[in-house]
Amino acid sequence: MKRxxxxxxxxxxxxxxxxNVKGWVRSHRNSKAVDFIALNDGSTINxxxxxxxxETIDAETLKSITTGACISxxxxxxxxxxxxxxxxxxxxxxxxxxxxxxxxxxxxxxxxFEYMRKYAHLRLRTNTFGAVFRIRHxxxxxxxxxxxxxxxxxxxxxxxxxxxxxxxxEMFQVTTLDLERTxxxxxxxxxxxxxxxxxxxxxxxxxGELGAxxxxxxxxFGPTFRAENSNTPRHLAxxxxxxxxxxxxxxxxxxxxxxxxxxxxxxxxxxxxxDDLAFLNKMIDKTLIETLESVVKERFVRLTYAEGIDILExxxxxxxxxxxxxxxxxxxxSSEHERYLVxxxxxxxxxxxxYPSEIKAFYMKKNPxxxxxxxxxxxxxxxxxxxxxxxxxxxxxxLVHEIEARGMEKESYNWYxxxxxxxxxxxxxxxxxxxxLILFVTGMQNIRDVIPFPRTPKTAEF
Amino acid sequence: MKRxxxxxxxxxxxxxxxxNVKGWVRSHRNSKAVDFIALNDGSTINxxxxxxxxETIDAETLKSITTGACISxxxxxxxxxxxxxxxxxxxxxxxxxxxxxxxxxxxxxxxxFEYMRKYAHLRLRTNTFGAVFRIRHxxxxxxxxxxxxxxxxxxxxxxxxxxxxxxxxEMFQVTTLDLERTxxxxxxxxxxxxxxxxxxxxxxxxxGELGAxxxxxxxxFGPTFRAENSNTPRHLAxxxxxxxxxxxxxxxxxxxxxxxxxxxxxxxxxxxxxDDLAFLNKMIDKTLIETLESVVKERFVRLTYAEGIDILExxxxxxxxxxxxxxxxxxxxSSEHERYLVxxxxxxxxxxxxYPSEIKAFYMKKNPxxxxxxxxxxxxxxxxxxxxxxxxxxxxxxLVHEIEARGMEKESYNWYxxxxxxxxxxxxxxxxxxxxLILFVTGMQNIRDVIPFPRTPKTAEF
Numbered sequence: 001m002k003r004x005x006x007x008x009x010x011x012x013x014x015x016x017x018x019x020n021v022k023g024w025v026r027s028h029r030n031s032k033a034v035d036f037i038a039l040n041d042g043s044t045i046n047x048x049x050x051x052x053x054x055e056t057i058d059a060e061t062l063k064s065i066t067t068g069a070c071i072s073x074x075x076x077x078x079x080x081x082x083x084x085x086x087x088x089x090x091x092x093x094x095x096x097x098x099x100x101x102x103x104x105x106x107x108x109x110x111x112x113f114e115y116m117r118k119y120a121h122l123r124l125r126t127n128t129f130g131a132v133f134r135i136r137h138x139x140x141x142x143x144x145x146x147x148x149x150x151x152x153x154x155x156x157x158x159x160x161x162x163x164x165x166x167x168x169x170e171m172f173q174v175t176t177l178d179l180e181r182t183x184x185x186x187x188x189x190x191x192x193x194x195x196x197x198x199x200x201x202x203x204x205x206x207x208g209e210l211g212a213x214x215x216x217x218x219x220x221f222g223p224t225f226r227a228e229n230s231n232t233p234r235h236l237a238x239x240x241x242x243x244x245x246x247x248x249x250x251x252x253x254x255x256x257x258x259x260x261x262x263x264x265x266x267x268x269x270x271x272x273x274x275d276d277l278a279f280l281n282k283m284i285d286k287t288l289i290e291t292l293e294s295v296v297k298e299r300f301v302r303l304t305y306a307e308g309i310d311i312l313e314x315x316x317x318x319x320x321x322x323x324x325x326x327x328x329x330x331x332x333x334s335s336e337h338e339r340y341l342v343x344x345x346x347x348x349x350x351x352x353x354x355y356p357s358e359i360k361a362f363y364m365k366k367n368p369x370x371x372x373x374x375x376x377x378x379x380x381x382x383x384x385x386x387x388x389x390x391x392x393x394x395x396x397x398x399l400v401h402e403i404e405a406r407g408m409e410k411e412s413y414n415w416y417x418x419x420x421x422x423x424x425x426x427x428x429x430x431x432x433x434x435x436x437l438i439l440f441v442t443g444m445q446n447i448r449d450v451i452p453f454p455r456t457p458k459t460a461e462f
Numbered sequence: 463m464k465r466x467x468x469x470x471x472x473x474x475x476x477x478x479x480x481x482n483v484k485g486w487v488r489s490h491r492n493s494k495a496v497d498f499i500a501l502n503d504g505s506t507i508n509x510x511x512x513x514x515x516x517e518t519i520d521a522e523t524l525k526s527i528t529t530g531a532c533i534s535x536x537x538x539x540x541x542x543x544x545x546x547x548x549x550x551x552x553x554x555x556x557x558x559x560x561x562x563x564x565x566x567x568x569x570x571x572x573x574x575f576e577y578m579r580k581y582a583h584l585r586l587r588t589n590t591f592g593a594v595f596r597i598r599h600x601x602x603x604x605x606x607x608x609x610x611x612x613x614x615x616x617x618x619x620x621x622x623x624x625x626x627x628x629x630x631x632e633m634f635q636v637t638t639l640d641l642e643r644t645x646x647x648x649x650x651x652x653x654x655x656x657x658x659x660x661x662x663x664x665x666x667x668x669x670g671e672l673g674a675x676x677x678x679x680x681x682x683f684g685p686t687f688r689a690e691n692s693n694t695p696r697h698l699a700x701x702x703x704x705x706x707x708x709x710x711x712x713x714x715x716x717x718x719x720x721x722x723x724x725x726x727x728x729x730x731x732x733x734x735x736x737d738d739l740a741f742l743n744k745m746i747d748k749t750l751i752e753t754l755e756s757v758v759k760e761r762f763v764r765l766t767y768a769e770g771i772d773i774l775e776x777x778x779x780x781x782x783x784x785x786x787x788x789x790x791x792x793x794x795x796s797s798e799h800e801r802y803l804v805x806x807x808x809x810x811x812x813x814x815x816x817y818p819s820e821i822k823a824f825y826m827k828k829n830p831x832x833x834x835x836x837x838x839x840x841x842x843x844x845x846x847x848x849x850x851x852x853x854x855x856x857x858x859x860x861l862v863h864e865i866e867a868r869g870m871e872k873e874s875y876n877w878y879x880x881x882x883x884x885x886x887x888x889x890x891x892x893x894x895x896x897x898x899l900i901l902f903v904t905g906m907q908n909i910r911d912v913i914p915f916p917r918t919p920k921t922a923e924f
Contacts, residue, residue, distance in 0.1 A: 003710055005613060005678070022710045023678075024885050041709070042678035043613060070885040072710075098856070098886030106884075121669075121877045122884065124676030133677060137615040144606045151467060151505055153599040158915045159621070159685045160634070160662075160700055162922045172622070172636050172655065174662065176689045179639070179649045187641045193634065193689055193699065194922040200622075200636065207583075207915060207924055214586030215595060216467070216485075216504035222685065223621045227638045227655055237655065238622055247503070248465055248484045248534075394560070415583045415924050422568075422584065423486050423532040424560030453620045453669060460624045460656040462669055462877050 001074060007044035010087060015079050021048055021089055022072040024125060025100070028065055030054075035062060037091075039073065045131050045275050049080065049088040057094060067107050068100030068125070113449050120453050121462050128283065131276035132442050132450055135269060139437055140221070142268035143242055146261055147219045152244060155211040155218035157204030162196055163412055170227040171199035172237075200225035205243050205431065206363070206416050209392060212245035212427050213419045219244035221434075229457050233446040234335075236435060238455040245429035251374045251391050254428040255351050258378050258387050259300045262432075267296050269441045285443030291381060292441065298348040303341070305355045305372065311345055312337055332359045335384030342379050350379040362402045364390040376430070383440050389430025396420035463536060469505035472549060477541050483510055483551055484534040486587060487562070490527055492516075497524060499553075501535065507593050507737050511542065511550040519556060529569050530562030530587070575911050582915050583924050590745065593738035594904050594912055597731060601899055602683070604730035605704055608723055609681045614706060617673040617680035619666030624658055625874055632689040633661035634699075662687035667705050667893065668825070668878050671854060674707035674889050675881045681706035683896075691919050695908040696797075698897060700917040707891035713836045713853050716890040717813050720840050720849050721762045724894075729758050731903045747905030753843060754903065760810040765803070767817045767834065773807055774799055794821045797846030804841050812841045824864045826852040838892070845902050851892025858882040 001020045004012070009021055023041030030036070035054060038047035050073050054062060065071060075091040082088070100107075105119045106126055116123040123129045144154065160174050176193040189196050204220040211218035220243040228235060249257070269277065270292055281288040312326045324334045333352075341350050354372040357364065364373040378387035393399045399420055403410050410417075438450040448454035453462045463482045466474070471483055485503030492498070497516060500509035512535050516524060527533060537553040544550070562569075567581045568588055578585040585591045606616065622636050638655040651658050666682040673680035682705040690697060711719070731739065732754055743750040774788045786796045795814075803812050816834040819826065826835040840849035855861045861882055865872050872879075900912040910916035915924045 007613070022887070024676075024887075042615075042676055068885045070887040097888060098882070098884070100885045101883065104884045121672045121880060122676075124673060125885075130677065133617070133673075134615060137610075137617070140616045141606060141610045144603060148599075148603045151469070153504075153596060154602045155595070155599070156685075156702060156914055158700065158917060158922070158924065160687070160917050160922055161924075163924070170638075172638060173641070174634050174636060175641070176632075176634060177641070179635070179637070179641070179644055180647060182641055182644060182646070184643060184645045193691075193919060194917070195920040196922065198922050210583045210924070211586060211595075211914065214486075214504055214584075215592065223618075225622070229655075238620065240618060418583060420560070421563065422560070422566045423530045423562045423587075425484070425486075425532040426559060452618055452673065455620060455622050455656070457655060458657040460620070460622055460658065460660050462620065462623075462625070462672070 003072075005043040006039065006041045006046070006048045009048050009077065009089070010044065010046055010085070012077055012087060015077055015087070017077050018074065019077045019089060020072065020074050021050070022097075023048075023070070025065055025067055025069045025071065027067060037065065037071075037073075039071070040130075042125075042130060045127055045134075045279050046085075049082070049085055050075065050091050051088055052091045052094070056092065061094075061096070064099055065094070065096065066100055066102070068104040070097040070100075071095060072097060113446060117448055117454070124452065127279060129449075131279050132438070132444060133452065134276050135273045135442055136438050136450065138269060138272050139265055139434070139441060142265045143219075143221060145268075146264045147244065150217070152217040152219045152246075153211070153215045155208060155215070155220055156222065157201070157207035157211075157220050157243075159201055159223065160194070160198050161201045162194065162198050163206065171202060172225050172227045174198045174200060202226060203241065203243065203431065205245065205429065206413075208243050208245040208429065209363075209416070209419055209427065212247050212429065213423075213425055216248075217244070217246045231457055233448070236447055236451060236454055236456060239447075239451065240434035242432045242434060243429060245427060247425050247427045249391075249428040250426065251353070251376060251428065254389055254391060254430065255300075255302060255353075255376050258351065258376060258389055258430055259349075262378065262387065262437075263296050265437065266292050266441065270296065280443050288443040295349055295380070300349040300351050300378070301346045302351045302353065304353050308333070308337075308341055308350075308352055311341060315340065315345070330356050330359070333385075338379040338384035339381065342384075343381050349381070352377050352379055360390070362406050362408065363392050363399070365393040366398070374428075378430075380440055383436050386436050386440065387430050387432050389428065391426070391428040394420055394424045394426050396424065465534075467505040468501065468503045468508070468510045471510050471539065471551070472506065472508055472547070474539055474549060477539055477549070479539050480536065481539045481551060482534065482536045483512070484559075485510075485532070487527055487529055487531045487533065489529060499527065499533075499535075501533070502592075504587075504592060507589055507596075507741050508547075511544070511547055512537065512553050513550055514553045514556070518554065523556075523558070526561055527556070527558065528562055528564070530566040532559040532562075533557065534559060575908060579910055579916070586914065589741060591911075593741050594900070594906060595914065596738050597735045597904055598900050598912065600731060600734050601727055601896070601903060604727045604734075605681075605683060607730075608726045609706065612679070614679040614681045614708075615673070615677045617670060617677070617682055618684065619663065619669035619673075619682050619705075621663050621685065622656070622660050623663045624656065624660050625668065633664060634687050634689045636660045636662060664688055665703065665705065665893065667707065667891065668875075670705050670707040670891065671825075671878070671881055671889065674709050674891065675885075675887055678710075679706070679708045693919055695910070698909055698913065698916055698918060701909075701913065702896035704894045704896060705891060707889060709887050709889045711853075711890040712888065713815070713838060713890065716851055716853060716892065717762075717764060717815070717838050720813065720838060720851055720892055721811075724840065724849065724899075725758050727899065728754050728903065732758065742905050750905040757811055757842070762811040762813050762840070763808045764813045764815065766815050767837075770795070770799075770803060770812075770814055773803060777802065777807070792818050792821070795847075800841040800846035801843065804846075805843050811843070814839050814841060822852070824868050824870065825854050825861070827855045828860070836890075840892075842902055845898050848898050848902065849892050849894050851890065853888070853890040856882055856886045856888050858886060
């Protein structure tokens with residue numbers, strides 16, 4: 001008999017038909033004459049209720065079916081008499097696939113997220129993490145769908161790299177040298193796998209530009225790495241980035257793309273993750289759905305960095321206190337400042353433009369004023385910067401000048417500079433930290449709770 | 463004026479309207495009274511022809527627009543008089559974004575793939591690599607689409623790992639230790655970023671099983687790494703894998719899934735990559751489209767390993783010579799043997815099952831005979847093994863026994879064993895090497911030519 005997924009069974013109205021559902025027991029309680037088993041198979045946050053007549057099954061066996069056990073139930077789909085569900089399964093036959101001993105770490109309800117992080121391999125079976133990772137899946141699908149519909153090509157930039165995209169990342173080294181035998185002093189890289197020092201990528205953007213200046217429009221979606229010793233709810237050593245890059249795009253079009261793209265993703269969640277969002281809205285953040293809806297509805301504010309500074313300085317004058325002081329033009333914004341603009345001042349997302357060049361990366365195109373650049377970062381409620389974007393400098397001479405002025409090695413960037421040497425074209429792009437998007441869409445607070453197996457300092461379990 | 467992509471311009475029939483196209487010059491030739499510029503923007507393999515009246519543009523400027531230059535053309539869309547295209551652009555105004563010096567490495571036609579690999583950052587602008595990477599994009603989209611439609615959840619397994627999925631992979635080490643200062647002898651891993659020895663993943667399967675036994679059905683799609691010193695047209699140190707894993711799936715259903723999935727991908731290419739496939743069929747492999755069509759049409763042969771051995775032995779008796787000898791039951795098949803079965807014996811794809819346990823991984827479920835296992839590898843023309851699949855051993859005791867019998871450290875797998883300890887369930891899955899699929903669908907011969915920036919021994923450029 002073919003198995004029916006719980007998500008499909010719950011929508012079925014062919015009462016009286018035979019059905020086979022399989023899954024894990026979320027709860028098992030007994031009243032006078034019947035037992036109720038709530039069964040979940042991961043296809044939806046909702047459980048299907050299995051009603052068991054104790055006469056149909058050996059008493060010890062029935063008792064052994066505890067929370068976490070895995071079973072297969074053959075029975076009849078019937079209209080539910082109880083509240084909270086429309087259908088249930090009247091059990092005829094239960095097969096036990098795997099029992100669950102009483103030391104099952106996910107047995108109790110209401111355990112802390114910190115506790116559950118230690119059991120990242122089992123927390124996936126809880127309501128909250130089921131919801132989070134179904135939404136994570138949906139966001140990935142939305143992203144691919146959006147770019148495919150808009151003529152972008154998914155482009156795999158390298159993970160192992162001999163270059164440093166930002167010129168300043170703290171990188172993980174990748175090696176096949178035997179560390180017990182290298183000894184002190186110069187490292188024999190000629191014997192290493194790639195014959196040179198290599199690291200894990202901090203961004204696929206530079207290679208993405210190679211793709212965009214050939215295929216017209218590309219996007220990356222892959223893991224990136226930062227060896228920063230940061231133990232915060234916002235940092236991961238391994239995280240996923242989406243980096244679209246588009247030939248012939250100017251600043252206005254880039255902002256349109258950013259806004260359209262992220263609204264598409266959030267709308268996708270509202271359309272396709274209703275039950276999971278309702279759960280998270282109830283359990284995690286009572287304003288979640290409202291926040292998502294407002295982001296989709298409102299046109300994003302477009303604001304220059306200088307205007308942003310003015311607003312923050314005015315706020316300070318009016319008595320607002322920031323943890324990090326507002327030091328005027330040239331300062332870098334902290335997430336606190338970004339959130340003030342978004343949550344308190346404008347009450348909607350902001351695209352901030354025209355940052356001082358020196359606080360941004362070397363490849364960003366300068367404005368004619370010589371001191372600001374064509375950046376277009378998107379600032380979001382609860383998150384702060386969710387997208388970092390810019391028009392790229394397409395002039396060979398200006399780019400070389402910037403590389404040299406920053407003390408970077410021009411030779412390492414010759415392949416990158418070739419895009420400006422041979423048929424250079426105006427282009428622009430942005431980067432989105434995938435986990436930041438998931439934090440926003442799920443209402444979760446800690447970035448370690450929106451990736452299945454977080455990598456942080458001293459932690460690489462599973 | 464809004465830019466029109468070449469792919470859209472070529473389908474436009476609103477003759478006489480003003481149009482703006484942008485792109486890179488593929489060729490520039492002049493006849494008596496007009497110049498013809500073939501322009502490509504990466505959105506399609508096809509160029510749009512720009513017709514330039516030399517009277518409308520300065521002669522020196524026109525001459526400077528050589529192959530590889532990047533330009534923007536405003537003109538009128540007209541029905542083409544010439545053969546080979548239906549529309550062309552009558553130029554009114556040309557803006558030069560970037561000229562292309564005569565040392566442009568992609569200038570000449572017919573350069574070898576080996577030559578072009580040295581210019582992986584520029585080969586993307588050629589017809590062949592444009593086609594390959596548009597198809598690569600489409601295959602990624604098909605994969606996500608297939609799994610999303612079938613209720614699988616995209617699941618990000620970790621890249622940096624402290625475990626070794628296969629128990630035998632040659633792995634890249636990941637470290638933040640200063641290699642110049644570690645010295646000989648024991649490595650101070652307590653000072654390393656993760657506080658222990660970590661490597662790049664060789665497979666996401668074990669973590670994928672954690673996902674499947676919670677979310678029901680998952681798939682991974684991410685980079686994997688092998689530090690094998692293999693310089694062959696089939697090996698990469700960094701490649702992308704797709705690894706679906708499904709709870710409650712048995713061997714028959716697994717084979718159905720494998721066949722349905724890969725046919726869906728190939729059909730997607732036939733439906734969505736017509737122009738690129740036609741080009742590759744003409745330039746790379748004259749049997750390409752025919753091969754793709756035959757794979758979609760034919761039902762795959764389902765064959766046990768023992769039957770496969772019998773066929774190969776019979777072939778030897780009849781005079782067929784294999785490079786690697788057929789040594790009977792217990793031997794591992796080489797790609798040559800697999801291709802014989804597929805290309806010569808059956809002339810269609812084969813799903814081979816029930817391999818000897820000892821030549822396969824520890825997690826595969828044994829048959830009751832105690833010596834074969836429930837493997838389900840898909841063998842393809844030209845490629846050999848394209849999918850490696852199996853039912854997984856779900857019995858805790860049997861799995862522990864296998865781990866110990868193979869001399870693996872049980873403690874390292876405690877988290878994996880927990881899936882069998884708490885509510886264990888039957889499940890199955892497979893792995894597909896993405897680049898092998900791309901080799902098959904494009905007809906390309908060398909795996910370095912189907913990933914943008916190949917990583918191989920001594921090579922980590924760009």
